[in-house]
Amino acid sequence: MKMHRRTLLALALASGLTAPSLALAADDTIKIGLLATFEGPFTVLGEDSERGAMTAVEEVAGTVAGKKIEIVKGSSDASPDSAVRAARKLVEQDGVKVLIGPLSGDEGLAVKDYAKTQPTVTFLNGASAAQDTTFRDPAPNFFRFGTDGAQWMAGLGTYAFKDKGYKNVATVAEDYSFPYTQVFGFMAEFCKAGGHVPSKSWVPIGNKDFSSVIAAIPENVDAIYVALGGADAVNFLTQYQQSGGAAPLIGGSITVDQTVLTAKGKLRDVLVGTPSAGPTADTNDTPSWTKFVEAYKKQPGAFPSPSLFAHAYYINMKAALLGLDKVGGDVSDGGAKLRETLSSLSFETPTGKVSLDKNRNAIADIFLTEVTENEDGTLLNKLIKVVPQVNQTLGIAEADFTALGAVSRDNPSCP
């Protein structure tokens, strides 16, 4: 029996796969996992998230409690599967004890489920904003110091009904958990105020042709609530403007952010005056915000103003660092002390005070904004008012809020 060289090669390859398992972190460094979308449709948002997170790391000069911070990055493509795979690699292979991420709605739901199987790892949300990441069936080691998509809508429904006088509003939104949560947040207030939503359109992410959606919008609506992101928002707004649509718009949190407002073309005309709400506002002039913007701009490739993704990753990274600092960088007890500290952590952020509720979801200020044209012709979100300390149940008693039912395509409904 001859020994084949090929067989030897196979053996050599196989032995390469048994590489040392968990490379133990040296005592003087602390590993933090950073999970964001560095590939796929949300790559730009993922890169801005990294800038936000790194702003927080650089604020403490890369050390916490005397230990050097080592950031290990994981990439997903916005699908839940890839997020869980990346999280498993960070936790099980790289051995991170603190993980920041993920970025988008369905990813957050999946990573929360994964978090339950890793009780010794502390998970802090990135920018993922689906309601049930923390509200229903939460994981005890998953924290969200950024707010959820429904909270981001605080004040907008009432503003649209009372100040703008819109009685009937149609909605157009992408078809996944984050826009469901946004529509939920808007309608919770708008319907309660007495408004009606006769038509809801859900479009797949990456949709190009909105003509059938536009045709399906009823004639008699006073305004259209649009919760689309990035290219989807630009495509819809352009086509809506071209089809002669005249109804005013109401924007979801990522619909009228800088990625859309900087787009060229006539869609600018339909955008001016669009009210929206979210965790940040471009014209916020508090010193803490301007200081944050300055720090953020030092990051390579930064936008003129940090996106809400940079903001959310900044807040969560900041919380993790504050928590680690308080426990002296000690996670040797499986992070129990760190999680205890985080649960009761309350701190000042560039956008006001943040604290957690019993589901470990943030209570924070929300900004009501309106798109205005600057003197130099650029569009930006002008701060209308600050809705202080919005909690996850939007100020409704928890039992009543739970009774509204889980966020979905059909809930809530007020035709």
Next chain:
Amino acid sequence: MTISLQSTPVATQPNWLDKIGAGHILLGIALVLYPLVASDFFLTQIGGYSLIFGMLGLSLMMLAGYGGMVSLAQITVAGIAAYCIAIFGDNNSHLLGFGWPWWIAAPVAILIAAIASSLIGWISVRTEGIYTIMITLAIATATFYFAQQNYAIFNGHSGYAGIRAPAFWGVNSRDPKAFYYLCLGFSVLAYAAILYGSRSTFGLTLQAIRDNPRRMRALGFNVTAHKVFAWFLAGIIGGLGGVLLVWFNGRVSPGTIGVDAAIDVLIIAVIGGLRHPIGPFLGALVVVLMQTFAIDLVGAERFNTLIGLVFLVIVFISPDGILGLWAKFKPNFSQESLRPGR
């Protein structure tokens, strides 16, 4: 694939060791002992995952290598099995979930996947070459969008979550070691079946049809039936891979069966090499390792470029993939145990 006449064995009966081949035995021992040295992460996320994608690649390799039909719909077939497991078994997405035990759900899922594969085959066998690729790509894309927008059966964008690998005979296959052996067992089964099948009457007929369908038709073979049956068999392997994939991920969503995933399977088969059933497993290993660790090598911004470059280099140096690379370094194997037809 030419069958050389001079290699016809003389009267001496080969013993079982020669039949299986020394390479296979050593590889088998290495794979069985792998859990002794590997961490849980390397066991499931690299080992198990490579084996699962190796099986998907194998189902494509079988169609492409022996049947000359390059299919981009193998991930769709796997996805159908995965969705069937979610629908017939248990899930926590509050939709369907009939709660059948795994030993009914899994075979039914595989059967449905195989039937779906036959249907795809039946539609596409009338085409050849690039048109087969196009039509299967169209089917894969259509299925992806249908799954994404259908809420009654596929639960839309979020799909199904909370699917768990079964526990049976006192073995919990959610345990990394058990799951690895589960994947290994089925992979070996599929691999051996392909190896055996390629030398069977059907396998040889299929290869003859690949080389000259008109002559085979003239000889009285039912070319379409043979091709569709090949699709059915590939569907069984693909479905098996899909069942393991959904147990591995614990969830299935349209992202699982998207065009990216379809192309991944094609890359795995091409990188590995289409000439021998070991190819897809090698390809899967390389692809999984690259996708997992490239980000550590070059950072988050450019890691996909590195993955692409590595694939490009492999295909550039060796059009036959990794198998071809090996053959290049040792071109005159007379005793090759890893070659079909022997």
